[in-house]
Each structure stands twice: as structure tokens, then as C-alpha cells.
Amino acid sequence: MAIRELTIALALDPFDVQINFDLAQAYDAQQQYASAAGFYLRAAEFGYKTHPLITYTSLLRMAICWTHQGDRNKTVHNNIMQAIAYLPNRPEAYFLLSRINERNKMYQDCYTFAEMGLLYATHTFHQPLPGYVDYNGAYCLMFEKAVAGWWLGKKEESKSLFQHLLDNHKMSPEYVTGCLNNLKLY
Numbered sequence: 001m002a003i004r005e006l007t008i009a010l011a012l013d014p015f016d017v018q019i020n021f022d023l024a025q026a027y028d029a030q031q032q033y034a035s036a037a038g039f040y041l042r043a044a045e046f047g048y049k050t051h052p053l054i055t056y057t058s059l060l061r062m063a064i065c066w067t068h069q070g071d072r073n074k075t076v077h078n079n080i081m082q083a084i085a086y087l088p089n090r091p092e093a094y095f096l097l098s099r100i101n102e103r104n105k106m107y108q109d110c111y112t113f114a115e116m117g118l119l120y121a122t123h124t125f126h127q128p129l130p131g132y133v134d135y136n137g138a139y140c141l142m143f144e145k146a147v148a149g150w151w152l153g154k155k156e157e158s159k160s161l162f163q164h165l166l167d168n169h170k171m172s173p174e175y176v177t178g179c180l181n182n183l184k185l186y
Helices: 003-012 017-029 033-047 052-069 073-086 092-103 107-123 138-151 155-168 173-183
Strands: none
Touching: 003 017, 017 033, 017 052, 033 052, 052 073, 052 092, 073 092, 092 107, 092 138, 107 138, 138 155, 138 173, 155 173
16 A cells, blocks of 8 residues: 555554554655654554564664664664564564674674574574565574674684575675675685
8 A cells, every 4th residue: 555545544543553564664665764663663562562573573674764864873772672672582683783783893792692693593483574674584693793703803703604604595695795705805
């Protein structure tokens, strides 16, 4: 449904979790991140007791929306930490937190959260989320661990992880390129 139809549906049932989530995604798709974040917040609040996957996804999508806005690091961090507190056994929030720490050159935190996420990514089956949160699988966490490891002086582990990723995982093109570029450093 388009934004207009979703808005009309929401006016008829303002507390409907799915409609709030769908409207958030519609705004998100149009890069209207402030509006999207507001409806993700409503979906998370209204779905807290009844829709755990929508609530979790909404918290992570809000973080991604605020990342696009720029200069909202505390808000982004807070949304991700809320998602971890809400569903601590899922890997996606750990990945986003690891990636943020890597981008902010906080390599020990990046490494630690990647390692924590890998515990849940590799030992537990997870239902797919109702929205994309930049997480494509355990290889994303392994990549972050490898990048951080290089900066932490764990060069052999890092090199081994990058090679393992290339040899054993079907990855999106940007991760393949990232592995190859990082391996050129050795």
C-alpha cells in the first residue's frame, strides 16, 4: 500500500502494530527518515507485548534511520541497546552495534559485540525479521570481527577470518570486495 492508503487505514485503527510498521517502511523507502522513525517507534511501543519481531525490527530500523540523519550516535546506540535488551538472543543488533563501533574506530567494542553476535548467529535458528536491517547472516559479524582484529593486533586471526569468509561463505559483493581489499594489507 502507498503512504496515502496506509495513512487512511491508520486513521481508522491508530494502534494497529502492522499498519504503523508498514507506514514506517513506506516512509523509510522514500528516505523520509524522521517520519519513518516516528512510525517505527509507534510500532515498537504498540507491539511490545504482542509483536516481538516487529518491535525488534522497528528498534533496529529506527537506529538505521537516525544513522542516515547523521550526528545522532547516542540515539542510534540507545535504539540498538533497547533491541538487545528486548531480544538478546538474536544476532542482528550485535552486528549493527559492532559495525557502528568499527566505523567509530572503537575496535575492542567492535570485536566484542561481533563475538557476542556470533554466539547467537551460529548456534540458534531465528525466524526471519519482517524488515531488512542490513544483516545478511553470520558472515557480517565475522567480517566485523576480522576488521577489528586487525586493528587490535590479531593479524593472523584476522587474515584467517577474511580467507575463511572468501572460501566458505556466499557473501554480497561489498563483503567480497572488503575481504579482498583487507587481505591485500598482509
